Amino acid sequence: MPMPDLDSYTPHRTVTDAAFEGVTVPGLLAEYFHRTDDHRVSSAGRYSMDGRDLLMAWGFTDEEHCRWSAVRDPAGFWHPETAGCPVVRVLRTGAAPDDPVSGLAVRAPTGEWITVDRGRVPVR
Incomplete structure (x- = not known):
């Protein structure tokens, strides 16, 4: 399924210093759309840090986990x-x-880890 066009969604809520798996990540901005x-x-x-998009995840609100990312x-x-x-x-x-x-690391489909640390430019 292709990435969603967020222009066709309505902003639902925004969370600063958002959490992943119950752990607050300082500087992580999470924007949710419906x-x-x-x-x-x-x-x-x-999800973004330091003004840089890091990842997107999408699916349906009646499902426990995201369908795509x-x-x-x-x-x-x-x-x-x-x-x-x-x-x-984390x-x-x-x-x-x-x-x-201090930040997040997200695994790309290539197996590489994309790392974003608070206050630093993303590195591999």
Whole structure:
């Protein structure tokens, strides 16, 4: 399924310092959009840090997980859509589970990890 055209959706809510798997990520902006499709509501989420899009995930609000996702490379292109939720790792300043969160790493379909750390330019 191709990436959603967010112009055809209505903004639903925006979360600053959004969370992934229950962990707040400082600087992560999550924007959620909805659109009615027949008798269902389509949902799309766009995640960015430091003004740079990082990933999109979309599906339907009545499903527990996203149907599709796409990761944006630091060079500015979107990797092909993949089925299911993106694979994401929360980055911390150290190895301990209670060390401060510093960013995210998202796995591209190529197997590469796209990393965004707070206050730094995305690197591979």
